[in-house]
Amino acid sequence: MSVTAEPIEQHDASRGMFLRGMRLVASYIRTHPGPFAVSLFGALLFAIGGIATTAVLGRVTNQVLVPAFSGGVDARTIWLGAAAIVGVAAVRALGIGLRRYFSGMTGERMMRTIRLQVAERYKELPVAYHKATPTGELLAHMEADVNAAVEVIYPVPFATGVLFLVLFAMVSLILTDPYLAAIGLLVIPTLALMNRSFARRVQGPVERAQERIGDVSAVVHESIDGALIVKTLGREDAETERLAARAEELRKERVEAGNIRAGFEPALEALPSVGIILLLGVGSWRVSRGDVTLGTLVQFVALFNLLAWPMRFIGWILAELPRALVGKDRVDQVLAQPVTVAPPARPVHLPDGPLGIEVQALDYHLDGLPILSGVDLEVRPNESVAIVGPTGSGKSVLAQLMVRLDDPDAGEVLVGGVNVRHVDPLELRTTAALVFQESFLFAASLRANIALDSGASDARIEAAAQLARAHGFIERMPRGYDTLVGERGVTLSGGQRQRVALARALVRHPRILILDDATSAVDPTIEAEILNGLREAHDATLIVVAYRLSTITLADRVLVLDDGRIVATGAHDELLTAEPRYAQIVRAYERGEV
C-alpha cells in the first residue's frame, strides 16, 4: 500500500496539452449538458443581439438621423427606430443573463460532482492515507484543485459566442465592401495574434512567479512554525533577510509579468481604435463614391467596438488550460487511490457474549516496508492483554487491523471466530472500540463528542465519563457537558482530551476495548485510578498497547512485539526473568517514564 503522491508532470503549452484540455472541457459538458446548452444558447443570443444592435444603429443612422437633418422623417419611423434599439438590446441582455447564469451553473454542478466524488473517496480510503497526507493537501484537493480544474469552463460559452460574432463580422464586411473588409482582415487577426503572443510571453514569468510564491510561503511557514527557535537563537534578522531574498525574486518575476501586461492592455485598447480610425478614413472615401452609406459606416464602427473587448477571452481560456489540467490531475490522483477496505457483500453476524480475537499469519506493508510479518496471536474472551514493544515495532498498526481500520496484505483477523472481512462494518464498530493516543475532538459539545451517534442517554454518558475520570473536570467547566470543544471551542489539555476520548469508547459498552497508548498524557495518579476502575468495572476483552509499566500491569498476559513479529508471550513476571528482550524494553520504559 503506498500513499505517497506522485509528482505531477509539467504541462507544456503543446498541442497535446491543448487536445487534452479540450477533452477535459468536453467531459464536463457531457456530465452536465443541460445547463451548458442553455448557456451556449445565451451566448449565441448575445452574438445575434450584438450583430443586430450594430445593424439597427446603421439603419437608424440612414433612415432616421440623416433624413432628420435633410428633409425630415415621420414620427413613426423615429419611434420604430428607438423601439428597435431597445428591442435588440433586450435580446442581447437576455443572452448575457442566460449565458452567465447557466455557465455558472455548469461549473458549479461540475464542482459539486467532483467534490462529492472526492468526499466519497476520502470516506473509503484507509486511515493511513489521511495520516500520511497533510491536512492542508487534503483540503486543497477539495477546494483549490477543484476550482482550478473546473473554472476553465466558465468562459467557454462566451468564447463560442465571440467566435460566432467574429465570423459574422468578417462575412458581413466582405459582403458589404472589399476595402472595409481589408481593414477588418487586418485588425481582427492582429488582435488574435497579439493575444497569442501575449499569452506565450507572459507564461514564463507567470509560472515562475507562481513558483516564487511557493518559495515565499515555504519560508514564511517554516519560519513562523519555528518562531520559538528563531527567538532562542536570535535569528530574527537572518530570517527576515532570508524572506527578503525570496520576496525579491518574486517581485522581479511579477514586475516582468506586469510589464508585459502593461504593454498588452493598452495595445488591446488602441488596436480597435486604430481599426475604427482607418475604417472612418477609408469609409468616408467609399461613402463619397456612393459605394457605402453613412449608416453602414456607423454599423461597422459599432461592430469594432463590440469586438474589441471580448477578444481577450479566447486567449484567456488557452492560458487557463494548463492550470485546469494540473488541478484535474491532482483530483484524479485522489480518486485513483486504491480502496483497501471493502464492506462484505453478505455480512455475517457476530456471536453474542464475550468475544475473543484471533490473528493469523498477518502481514502488513507501508510504503514497501514490512510493518508486520506473520503475526499470530490469540486473545481469549474477557482476557486483558498488553502488547509491548519498542517504537516502530508495529503495535499501533496491529491494533488498527484488529478492528479493521485497514486490511492486512496477508493473513486474517477473526473476532468471535468470524473473519472481520465478513462482518458488517457498523456491527464491528459498535462491538469493538479502539482508543487512540491522539484523541481527536470534533467541534461540538463534550456531550456530543462522547455520545458520537450512539444515542446514549445523559446518564450513560456521565457514567462513562466517570469511569474515564473525565466527569470531574467536565462538571467544573462553566457549561459542563455543553462546553464546546474543537477548533473554535475550549482548549483541553492532552490528558483531558484523552479522558474524553476514553469516555467516548466506554459509553458504547464495547465487548472488545483496545487502548492504543490512550492514557499517555494523563497524570500518573489519575491514570492509575482509570486503569483500576477499568479493571474492576469493565467487563470486556481488553487489549492495551502499552508504553508505560503502569499499563502493562493491568494485563493478565503480555505479548512482546519486535520488528513486526510476536517474540514472546506470557505473564509480566515470567517474561521479566525468561525473556531478555522484554527485560530490555521494560528497562527502557523505566528510564523514559514519568
Next chain:
Amino acid sequence: MAEPTIPLDDDLPVPPELQKTWAVLRRGLRESPELRTGLGFTLILSFAVIVATLVVPILIQKIFDHGFDGGFQAAYVYSICGIALVLVTGSYIAGRAAGRRLVTASEHALKNLRVRTFAHIHELSVAEQTKEKRGIFVSRVTADVDSLAEFTEWGGIAWLISAAQIAGALLLMLVYSWQLTIPLVLLVIPLLLVVGKLQAGFTSAYSLVRTRVGEMLSEVSESVMGAAVVRAYGLDESVHGRVANAIGNRYRAQMTAHRRAATLFPVAVLFQALGIATVVVLGAFYGESWGLTVGRVTAFLFLADLFLRPFADLPEIYSETQTAIAGWRKILTVIDLPVEIVEPEPGVVLEHGALDVRTEDVRYAYPDSDHVLHGVSLHIRPGGHVAIVGETGCGKTTFAKLLSRLADPVEGRIVVNGVDLREIAPASRRTAIRMVPQDGFLFDTTIRENVRQGRPGATDRDVETAFEELGLGEWVAQLPDGLETVAGERGEALSVGERQLVALARAQIASPGLLILDEATSAVDPGTEQRISEALRRLSHGRTVVTIAHRLSTAEQADHVFVFDAGRVVEEGRHEALVANGGVYARLYQSWLGNVSVG
C-alpha cells in the same frame, strides 16, 4: 498531540482606529510610501488614455459634419484621421508607461510590506506567537499581502480613471449638446440606484459563499483529521452526510451569487440602450430646431456608451477595493501589535562561564488572561543543576520562557550575574543563555547548517567539534550523509530523538553559561535515549542548568528541585528531603513509584 493548522477565517481583534475604511486606506498608503512616489505623473499618463477613447466620437462628428461639405473633403478627412492615429498611438505609449510605473511601484511596496510584517511578527513576544495564531500570521505575510496586488496595480487607480472617463465624456457631450446631455445624466440616477442595490446583493451573496466554503472546509478537515475516530466508531456515513450536505449548501450559495452577478451586465446593456434610444428620439425630433448636426447626434450614440459604461464597472472596482481594505486592515492590525521586548542599547555583556540566576517576585500573565506566575523568587548558584517540577499548567514552562527573555515579567525581575536580564545586550544574552525547547524544531536544511545557526560565524570545524564534545561523533558518522544529512520540514526527516541530539549540539556550539532545558515527553528508542542522556550530561558540565522536568528521574539527579504549583514555588530542596517532607513532591513521587515498581 500535534494538530495541523486549519485554515480558518480567524481574526485578531481589530483596533478601533482601523475600523473605518478610510482610516485603513490612509494608514495603508502611509505605510507604503512607494505607492505615492511618482503617483501624480502616473495619473497624468493614465488620463491620457482617456483621450484615445474620446477620439472616435469626435472623429465621427467631424467627418459626418465637415467631411462631405460641398463634395468629399479628402485632405480634411485624412488629416484629422492622421491626427487621431497620432493621439491613439500617444495614448498607447502613455498607457504603457503608466502601467509599468504602477506595476513597479506596487510590487516594490508589496515586497517591503511583506518583509516588514514578517520582521514584526518575529519581534513579537512568545505570548503573541501562540500555536493558534501561527496560521493567521502566515496568511498575513502571504495571502493577505497578495490580496492587495489587484488594488495597488489596478483597482485603486481605476476609480480615478473611471471618474475621468465619465467626466471626459460628459464634457464632450456638453460641448456638442446640453439638451441631449440632460436625459443621459438623468438616466444615471436610476442606473446608480439599481447598480447600488445589485452591489449590496453581491456583497451579501459572496459573504454567504465565503461562510459556506469555510463550513465545507471545516467539515472536510474534521472528517480527515478525525478519520481514525470516524472509522473506529462507524461514523463514516453520518460524517460523510455532513460533508455532502456542506457541499450542497456551498453549491446553493454559489448559485445565488451567480444569479445576482448575472443581472448586472444585462441591466447595464438595457440602460445603455435606453440612453441611445433617447438620443435618437430627441435628436430626430428636435435636433434641427436645437441647431444640432447629424454628426453631433451620431457622435452622441457612441458617447452615451462611453459615459454609461463605467458605472457598470463600479461593482468590480468596489469589490476589489473592499478585498484590499480587508487585507490591509488585517496586515496593519499585526503591524500594530506592540513589541514587548525592548532591547537595551548597547547593554551589558555577560562574562563567559556558569551564570548566577536570581528571580525576585516574578509575576506573569498572558495577554487578556489571569496571572500564571504569582511571585516566583528563587536563586540558582553558578554551576547548579536544578529541576523544576509540577503538574501541567503550574507555570514551569512560562518560567523557562521568562528566564531566556522570550517575554518579560509583568512584575518583579530576573537578575543574572547581578545584572537585570533586561539590561543585558541581546547578542550576549543569546549565546550566554540558551533555551532548548522540547520539540527539537529544525530548519529544512542540513544538520550542519542547523547547528551552525547556534552561533553566528561558527565554522565547519566548530560544528564537528560540538558533536564530538557531546560524544556524538560516532552517531554523526553513521548518518547516511553525515553532517550533510537534510533535516526535512520541521526536522521531520529525523526521528524525535535525533532532532533532540541536533538541538543539543546547536546549544553546545554557543557554549552558554545558563542552559534551560525543556525536557521532552515523547517516547524515544532506548539507543537514542542513551545518547541523549550522555550528551546532556556533557552539555551540562560546568554550566548552570535549569531543567523543566517531566520525568521525576531527572529530578532525582538534580542538585536542587523547585516544585511549582499554580504559579508559585511551593517546595524546594533535594529530592530525598522533599520525599521525606510528604508534600506535593512526595505525592507526585508516590504515584510515579506506583507506576513503575510493580513486578
